[in-house]
């Protein structure tokens with residue numbers, strides 16, 4: 294899964310893989326996105342992309358089987374939406 298985001302400091306878009314490659318820094322302003330937890334951030338971003346790809350593949354495989362059910366979107370996406378909203382709402386602290 295190619296996850297993208299927007300830097301709260303400069304407003305520019307980035308791909309998560311750019312942040313992973315840059316050791317947790319914004320590819321545009323070069324500042325760390327989480328100065329005290331860069332390693333945890335990079336590891337979690339990587340885990341999110343891998344897990345997202347697995348979830349996409351599993352759901353695609355399920356859909357390909359055309360089973361006699363549908364899945365409740367909120368049961369799959371509900372918590373994900375909450376975490377993303379939490380990220381969106383968090384105010385950036387300028388150093």
Ligand SMILES: [Zn+2]
Nearest residue numbers: 300303319322
């Ligand atoms: Zn930036």
